[in-house]
Amino acid sequence: MTTVVTPRPSGPPDAPSARAGTPPGRPSAPRTRPRSRLGARRRRNALLWALLLAGPNVLLILVFVYRPLLQSLYLSTLQWNLGSPSARFVGFGNYAEWFAAPTTGRIVTTTLVFTVATVGGAMVLGLGLALLLNRRLRGRGVARTVAFAPYVLSGFAVGILWLFMFDPRYGLVQEVLGWVGLGSPAWYTDRPWPLVMVTVVYLWKNLGYVALIYLAGLQAVPQDLRDAAALDGASSARTLRSIVLPLLTPTTFFLLVTMMLASLQSFDIIKAMTQGGPLGSTTTLMYSIYEESFVNGRAGYASAVATVLFLVLLAVTAVQMRYVQRKVHYA
Amino acid sequence: MSAVMIDRRIPGRPARRRPPQLGGYVTMLFATVVLGLPLVWLLLASLKTPEELYQVPLAWLPGSPSLDNYAQAAGAIPLGRLLANSIGLTVVGAGLKVALGLACAYALVFLDFPFKKLVFGLVIATLMIPPQITIIPNYTLVASLGWLNTYQGILVPGLASAFGTFLFRQHFLTLPSSILEAAELDGAGHWRKLWRFVVPMSTPTLAAVALVSVVTEWNDYLWPFLVVDHADKMTLPVGLTLLQNTDGMSNWGVLLAATVVVTLPILLVFLILQRRLVAGLTAGAVTG
Numbered sequence: 001m002t003t004v005v006t007p008r009p010s011g012p013p014d015a016p017s018a019r020a021g022t023p024p025g026r027p028s029a030p031r032t033r034p035r036s037r038l039g040a041r042r043r044r045n046a047l048l049w050a051l052l053l054a055g056p057n058v059l060l061i062l063v064f065v066y067r068p069l070l071q072s073l074y075l076s077t078l079q080w081n082l083g084s085p086s087a088r089f090v091g092f093g094n095y096a097e098w099f100a101a102p103t104t105g106r107i108v109t110t111t112l113v114f115t116v117a118t119v120g121g122a123m124v125l126g127l128g129l130a131l132l133l134n135r136r137l138r139g140r141g142v143a144r145t146v147a148f149a150p151y152v153l154s155g156f157a158v159g160i161l162w163l164f165m166f167d168p169r170y171g172l173v174q175e176v177l178g179w180v181g182l183g184s185p186a187w188y189t190d191r192p193w194p195l196v197m198v199t200v201v202y203l204w205k206n207l208g209y210v211a212l213i214y215l216a217g218l219q220a221v222p223q224d225l226r227d228a229a230a231l232d233g234a235s236s237a238r239t240l241r242s243i244v245l246p247l248l249t250p251t252t253f254f255l256l257v258t259m260m261l262a263s264l265q266s267f268d269i270i271k272a273m274t275q276g277g278p279l280g281s282t283t284t285l286m287y288s289i290y291e292e293s294f295v296n297g298r299a300g301y302a303s304a305v306a307t308v309l310f311l312v313l314l315a316v317t318a319v320q321m322r323y324v325q326r327k328v329h330y331a
Numbered sequence: 332m333s334a335v336m337i338d339r340r341i342p343g344r345p346a347r348r349r350p351p352q353l354g355g356y357v358t359m360l361f362a363t364v365v366l367g368l369p370l371v372w373l374l375l376a377s378l379k380t381p382e383e384l385y386q387v388p389l390a391w392l393p394g395s396p397s398l399d400n401y402a403q404a405a406g407a408i409p410l411g412r413l414l415a416n417s418i419g420l421t422v423v424g425a426g427l428k429v430a431l432g433l434a435c436a437y438a439l440v441f442l443d444f445p446f447k448k449l450v451f452g453l454v455i456a457t458l459m460i461p462p463q464i465t466i467i468p469n470y471t472l473v474a475s476l477g478w479l480n481t482y483q484g485i486l487v488p489g490l491a492s493a494f495g496t497f498l499f500r501q502h503f504l505t506l507p508s509s510i511l512e513a514a515e516l517d518g519a520g521h522w523r524k525l526w527r528f529v530v531p532m533s534t535p536t537l538a539a540v541a542l543v544s545v546v547t548e549w550n551d552y553l554w555p556f557l558v559v560d561h562a563d564k565m566t567l568p569v570g571l572t573l574l575q576n577t578d579g580m581s582n583w584g585v586l587l588a589a590t591v592v593v594t595l596p597i598l599l600v601f602l603i604l605q606r607r608l609v610a611g612l613t614a615g616a617v618t619g
Contacts, residue, residue, distance in 0.1 A: 046444055047444050047445070053442070053521075054439065056435075057435035057491060058453065058454065060431070061457055062453075064487070065460055068466075068468035071468040072467060082467075082470075132359055132362065137352070148601075148605075149598060150369075151612070152612070153598065155552060156552050156568040157594045160587070161369060161370075161587070161594075165372065169385075170386075170583075172372055172389070209613070267463075267552070286463060290553070294557060299467050302467060306467065314459070317459050
């Protein structure tokens with residue numbers, strides 16, 4: 001930080017740098033009267049500007065994030081239907097109902113399968129793609145653009161596009177399967193194909209993001225380390241396992257958490273392709289919140305399910321924060 | 332994947348294996364085709380006639396490309412109106428988000444005020460609160476305000492900027508304090524400091540935050556889908572739902588034409604401003 005030693009007409013000499021200022025409202029040393037009055041004016045001025053500049057955003061956050069967060073916890077203790085004027089306090093009744101509901105096991109399993117498949121698949125394929133694009137191949141820029149493009153598109157639109165791709169009679173997927181002598185499964189109707197279909201689409205949409213983050217991580221791996229390993233006669237598989245992957249641990253961990261949070265909250269693709277069906281076989285925790293609250297109207301119960309999801313997400317985040325604070329680079 | 336090994340070893344030097352390039356090219360080409368084909372297929376299909384779409388050995392190219400499907404889609408749902416809604420809401424929403432984030436970050440970095448740390452924590456913690464848990468209470472609030480089927484109902488609840496504030500703050504902390512102190516000595520007030528010094532020194536971050544906001548606003552689905560059921564207030568992805576529900580999967584050409592209208596604008600933004608957009612979308616990783 002630069003210290004300006006020029007005489008200052010207004011304000012105490014130690015105050016102006018906002019980043020490391022003295023605590024407001026407590027002058028550090030007795031000053032002559034006009035100066036301290038100017039200091040007070042200055043602080044009042046800063047407070048006014050702070051209210052003006054940060055106020056709107058903070059207000060929006062309080063009204064549309066924190067208020068609903070607390071209200072949702074309260075709603076989860078009510079037996080209350082969306083739009084209904086009356087509600088009954090049931091305590092943990094909604095939670096008890098959720099744990100006992102016959103569908104809960106299926107929903108949790110579906111969520112687990114979908115999350116593991118999408119996160120695991122995206123990580124493995126994304127790393128593979130990143131390793132490929134990290135090589136000095138001509139045209140890799142085009143490949144990178146093509147791979148990343150689906151990530152910026154509307155999930156709902158992508159769902160519709162792939163629903164057409166998967167059409168068992170006229171779709172491109174059945175055509176390609178036909179080339180290798182396979183018939184098309186009943187993607188729309190027979191379990192587990194609808195879940196497989198949704199997973200594939202989710203992977204297609206998010207693969208490029210994972211690859212790009214991994215690519216950035218790979219470019220930070222020092223080339224001399226790889227060269228040294230190569231000189232020592234290590235195979236490229238060995239170099240990958242013993243040098244590259246350990247150095248990528250922070251990236252892997254970041255992606256694991258980010259992808260898990262995103263996957264647990266995914267909605268548009270499922271809404272476009274299966275609406276949670278058939279027979280609830282693609283209903284995840286997130287989708288069931290939508291269904292309970294806005295299709296069945298059971299807002300109190302849905303709030304309890306939302307709290308469960310929130311706790312899961314919070315647990316994932318908490319693990320991340322612990323891990324990041326330990327700064328593990330070489331696992 | 333090492334189908335062919337090209338040995339480019341320099342004689343006399345220790346064995347240093349070059350990666351098999353041809354295998355790399357084949358894999359890359361394969362990956363590009365697999366990942367890119369669905370979008371090409373979408374565009375082609377939207378130009379096909381129903382006969383071509385439901386032809387059993389697949390017709391790869393439309394015999395005579397026509398915009399009939401687009402015309403029919405525009406007849407079934409007010410496509411022009413939806414496009415205008417989407418553009419308007421995206422521009423206004425992204426603009427306000429940038430402004431809110433910029434102003435908030437300026438206050439957090441350059442101003443001294445009581446409870447500054449608390450305010451910062453409050454803003455940043457929202458990054459960890461999933462929007463899904465806020466949906467039911469926000470819906471009831473918006474409904475009680477009479478904001479269902481209004482633009483403000485779609486826009487306002489999602490305006491709060493945590494991601495933008497965070498990115499701007501990170502950037503502001505790197506700005507040379509000497510310049511800002513010099514500006515202050517010259518008697519520049521906060522307004523002047525913000526516009527004449529901070530904003531011009533932050534254009535990459537501004538672009539990144541703006542582009543990320545454009546993409547998220549354009550693609551946002553669940554909230555506008557819940558808040559709006561009048562066709563004239565819908566955004567494009569919500570309109571696509573309407574078309575799916577009315578036309579169903581009986582008329583793929585029309586549905587796919589509308590899908591092109593939803594995806595093409597953002598695809599063009601991506602292709603033109605790729606570097607800045609990617610920088611914004613992957614910004615979280617640097618700090619994570």
